[in-house]
Amino acid sequence: MTSTIKVAVLGAAGRMGTNVCAAVEGAADLELVARLDAGDDIAAGLAASGADVVVDFTVPSVTEANVHAAIDAGMHVVVGTTGWDDDSRGRVTDHLARRAAEGVALGVLIAPNFGLSAVLAMTFAAKAARYFESVEVVELHHPDKVDAPSGTARHTARAIAAARAEAGVAPSPDATEDGWEARGMDVDGVRVHAVRLRGLVAHEEILLGNVGEQLSIRQDSFDRMSFMPGVLLGVREVGGRPGLTVGLEHVLDLS
Ligand SMILES: NC(=O)C1=CN([C@@H]2O[C@H](COP(=O)(O)OP(=O)(O)OC[C@H]3O[C@@H](n4cnc5c(N)ncnc54)[C@H](OP(=O)(O)O)[C@@H]3O)[C@@H](O)[C@H]2O)C=CC1
Numbered sequence: 001m002t003s004t005i006k007v008a009v010l011g012a013a014g015r016m017g018t019n020v021c022a023a024v025e026g027a028a029d030l031e032l033v034a035r036l037d038a039g040d041d042i043a044a045g046l047a048a049s050g051a052d053v054v055v056d057f058t059v060p061s062v063t064e065a066n067v068h069a070a071i072d073a074g075m076h077v078v079v080g081t082t083g084w085d086d087d088s089r090g091r092v093t094d095h096l097a098r099r100a101a102e103g104v105a106l107g108v109l110i111a112p113n114f115g116l117s118a119v120l121a122m123t124f125a126a127k128a129a130r131y132f133e134s135v136e137v138v139e140l141h142h143p144d145k146v147d148a149p150s151g152t153a154r155h156t157a158r159a160i161a162a163a164r165a166e167a168g169v170a171p172s173p174d175a176t177e178d179g180w181e182a183r184g185m186d187v188d189g190v191r192v193h194a195v196r197l198r199g200l201v202a203h204e205e206i207l208l209g210n211v212g213e214q215l216s217i218r219q220d221s222f223d224r225m226s227f228m229p230g231v232l233l234g235v236r237e238v239g240g241r242p243g244l245t246v247g248l249e250h251v252l253d254l255s
């Protein structure tokens with residue numbers, strides 16, 4: 001008989017956390033052992049839970065501390081929260097290496113987006129990026145989102161920039177002088193624009209242009225249920241992937 005994976009959810013009362021708790025409870029091979037949220041003692045709650053895997057959908061200001069607490073507790077981690085950069089990811093990699101040296105092999109998966117449509121849109125955009133003179137990213141979200149641009153848009157822009165650099169493609173042409181906020185945020189040389197609109201959930205469009213033609217790659221998450229298959233896949237897979245993995249595309253083997 002195979003044993004169930006015990007799961008603790010951080011940010012359990014939030015928009016994503018609520019859905020994750022329900023998805024875990026609905027999966028026969030998973031067991032929800034803790035719902036922790038703001039005001040809880042995360043380290044004590046994790047220690048009491050006996051979780052195998054911790055899922056974090058909290059806020060950018062606390063997610064890194066939560067991940068380190070989970071690693072200290074000897075638990076694998078699946079992270080959907082945004083706000084990560086090279087420095088914070090590096091500290092997680094170092095912490096995992098120290099734990100591995102102690103004989104505790106743990107996996108952390110940080111995925112800016114767990115939606116299949118979003119992961120595929122990012123992958124297709126990176127593949128197309130070398131063939132177009134211009135490329136820009138537009139992300140569109142609900143107005144209760146605390147950060148901008150989205151983690152997905154940053155991840156998309158980074159992947160596009162890396163693909164263009166590898167192919168030796170010139171920067172997108174732009175005659176605008178410096179200081180024009182309307183041109184969006186420069187993420188590794190790719191312009192990213194953020195829309196906040198009541199009624200939206202999570203959406204992204206990547207625009208690629210050449211003389212006389214345009215390719216638009218668009219994905220829409222109309223419901224947070226769209227993220228759940230990816231989250232559950234991450235929970236099932238993270239224990240078999242020691243170290244830090246960034247992006248669900250690596251778990252899906254789309255890279
Ligand atoms: N990777 C992906 O596929 C997706 C990622 N996201 C990201 O997930 C994150 C959460 O989004 P969303 O659910 O919409 O946000 P919510 O604000 O609805 O949920 C966040 C929850 O975390 C709680 N929280 C705050 N501080 C702590 C803490 N120290 N410990 C534990 N819990 C805490 C909040 O409590 P309180 O409200 O009381 O402060 C709240 O209940 C965001 O970064 C978002 O961008 C969202 C959707 C998909």
Ligand SMILES: O=C(O)C1=N[C@H](C(=O)O)C[C@H](O)C1
Nearest residue numbers: 082112113145150151152202
């Ligand atoms: O806050 C959200 O809602 C979302 N956040 C993630 C992001 O910033 O990319 C993922 C998705 O876009 C929904």
